[in-house]
Amino acid sequence: MTILITGGAGYIGSHTCVELLNSGHDILVLDNFSNSRPESLDRVKELTNKSFKIYKIDLLDKAAVEKVFSENEIEAVIHFAGLKAVGESVEIPVHYYHNNITGTLILIDVMQKYNVFNLVFSSSATVYGIPQQVPISEEFSLSATNPYGRTKLMIEEILNDVYVSNNNWSIALLRYFNPIGAHESGLIGEDPNGLPNNLMPFISQVSIGKLSELKVFGNDYTTPDGTGVRDYIHVVDLAKGHLKALEKIVTFNGVEAYNLGTGKGYSVLEMIDAFEKASGRKVPYVIGPRRPGDIAECFAKPDKAERELGWKAEKGIKDMCIDSWKWQSQNPEGFQTNEHRNKYASTLKS
Ligand code: NAD
Ligand code: UFG
Numbered sequence: 001m002t003i004l005i006t007g008g009a010g011y012i013g014s015h016t017c018v019e020l021l022n023s024g025h026d027i028l029v030l031d032n033f034s035n036s037r038p039e040s041l042d043r044v045k046e047l048t049n050k051s052f053k054i055y056k057i058d059l060l061d062k063a064a065v066e067k068v069f070s071e072n073e074i075e076a077v078i079h080f081a082g083l084k085a086v087g088e089s090v091e092i093p094v095h096y097y098h099n100n101i102t103g104t105l106i107l108i109d110v111m112q113k114y115n116v117f118n119l120v121f122s123s124s125a126t127v128y129g130i131p132q133q134v135p136i137s138e139e140f141s142l143s144a145t146n147p148y149g150r151t152k153l154m155i156e157e158i159l160n161d162v163y164v165s166n167n168n169w170s171i172a173l174l175r176y177f178n179p180i181g182a183h184e185s186g187l188i189g190e191d192p193n194g195l196p197n198n199l200m201p202f203i204s205q206v207s208i209g210k211l212s213e214l215k216v217f218g219n220d221y222t223t224p225d226g227t228g229v230r231d232y233i234h235v236v237d238l239a240k241g242h243l244k245a246l247e248k249i250v251t252f253n254g255v256e257a258y259n260l261g262t263g264k265g266y267s268v269l270e271m272i273d274a275f276e277k278a279s280g281r282k283v284p285y286v287i288g289p290r291r292p293g294d295i296a297e298c299f300a301k302p303d304k305a306e307r308e309l310g311w312k313a314e315k316g317i318k319d320m321c322i323d324s325w326k327w328q329s330q331n332p333e334g335f336q337t338n339e340h341r342n343k344y345a346s347t348l349k350s
Contacts, residue, residue: 002026002073003246006059006107007080009036011190012122012179014044015239016078018188021048023243028072030065031081032058035193039335043187059103062110069114076118076249078242079107082151085197086126086293089148100151101158108162117168117253119159120245123175125231125261125298127153134265135301138175138257145293156257163255170249177231177261177300179238181320182327189327190235191334199271200232200320204328207281214283216268218290223297227268231261231299234315234323244311261300262313271317278321279329 003020007013008029014036020027021044029041033056041054053072057064059081068074082100083089089096104121111119128136129143144150156173163169180200182189195211196202205211219226241260248256266274272283306312 001075001246002028004028004030004068004072004074004077005080006030006077007036007082007122009033009038009040009054010080011036012176012235012238013078013080014040014188015183015235016080016242017041017044017052018047018183019236019239019243021050021052026052028053028055028068028074030055030057030059030068032056035083037191037335040188040191043335047183047185047187059106060099062106065106065110066113069110069116074114074116076120076246077107077111077116078120078246079104080122082122084148086146086148087197089151090146093147096147096151101154104155104158108158112166117166117170118246118249119169119171120242120249121155121159121171121173123156123173123257124149124152125175125177125259125300127156127175128298130295131298134297134299135263136259136298137301138259138304160255163253167253169255170253171255172245172249173255173257174241174245175257175259176238177233177259177298179235180232181234181236181315181323183236184323184326186323186326186330189324189331191331199230199268200324203272203275203283204324206283206285207275207279207325208328208332210332212284214272214285215288216285217288217294219287220290221296223267225267225269228294229265229267229297229299231263231265232271232317232320233260233262233313234320237313237315241305241309241311244305244309248309256308258305258309259300259302260305260311260313261302263300263302265297265299266317271321274317275321275325278318279325
């Protein structure tokens with residue numbers, strides 16, 4: 001199948017490109033590199049020994065998006081492109097709504113024009129808002145607590161409307177829990193701009209010495225050790241979930257939501273402990289106040305994905321931490337420099 005990957009240079013997109021190429025699919029990547037670097041795609045090529053077209057295009061540029069569809073026989077789209085920083089979305093909501101929602105509207109419009117009706121969309125566990133209970137299943141009520149979350153919720157609703165208007169559509173809404181880890185090669189991984197917002201890249205940067213200590217956001221939650229509990233999922237497991245979703249959508253018309261999580265929650269303190277074991281380094285931390293908007297506990301009931309997609313997360317917390325550390329220690333500056341990668345490549349060859 002020829003698949004267009006929007007946002008394919010990003011963290012989850014690049015890992016999904018690897019899995020798709022290794023499974024024999026043809027891919028095209030569309031990205032404006034607003035939160036990623038072309039080097040990630042060089043490494044995808046290196047890892048898979050396969051080539052593919054890369055379009056440096058903004059989804060908001062409809063004419064450019066149309067050109068991609070007119071030049072290629074696209075059969076399905078995996079739509080990762082979007083902005084994702086919760087705090088930033090509160091500061092610049094219009095930019096988030098425009099980028100994420102208008103970008104998606106343009107994509108859908110062009111897909112319809114070119115009769116491409118297979119779509120896998122990157123949604124998020126954030127659409128469950130403040131869940132009434134855990135584990136969270138797909139039929140829980142949906143809400144949003146910030147503009148970023150509202151873009152995901154609105155796009156899910158838009159996609160439902162689009163299907164009602166045209167029953168040719170086959171759409172999977174993949175609600176990711178907390179993706180962490182990196183490809184086991186250490187060649188691709190998460191490369192946040194500036195100070196990381198999320199726990200795992202923050203811990204990794206403390207471990208490598210780029211940041212002095214982690215601030216634990218609250219230890220007075222109603223959880224076993226008082227710190228926030230999340231469902232961390234290895235990014236390679238998540239990437240594989242996209243292949244399973246693709247296989248599924250070509251068999252039905254409609255819109256289906258799937259939780260992609262492990263079903264198990266870990267606290268912040270448990271994550272620190274697991275990372276210290278994986279890296280052999282201490283992670284200095286202090287307990288700070290709660291982060292506004294954070295919830296105590298969030299983990300998935302992933303049964304629907306197992307039942308309907310035949311997908312189940314395979315990697316545990318140890319692999320997640322080992323692979324995050326490998327990526328961070330081999331690429332202390334992320335994709336900015338090839339020096340460490342070259343060093344690593346020469347040790348592999350010898
Ligand atoms: P990322 O920022 O690494 O990747 C997103 C990619 O989209 C980047 O390469 C960026 O340059 C590109 N992009 C953004 N706006 C674009 C536009 N207008 N035109 C073209 N390209 C554009 O993020 P990620 O972690 O890989 O997340 C991928 C998707 O999954 C996002 O939609 C995100 O909201 C969603 N998601 C992520 C998480 C997470 O914790 N990482 C959790 C749930 C959902
Ligand atoms: N945390 C800290 N210190 C930090 C960063 C995080 O203690 O420096 C804690 C948080 O309070 C939370 C846990 O670590 O308890 C995980 O926080 P993250 O920021 O890594 O992840 P969130 O669960 O808050 O949110 C992430 C994405 C959202 C997405 C959600 C569900 O940032 O966009 O997962 O997919 F919606």
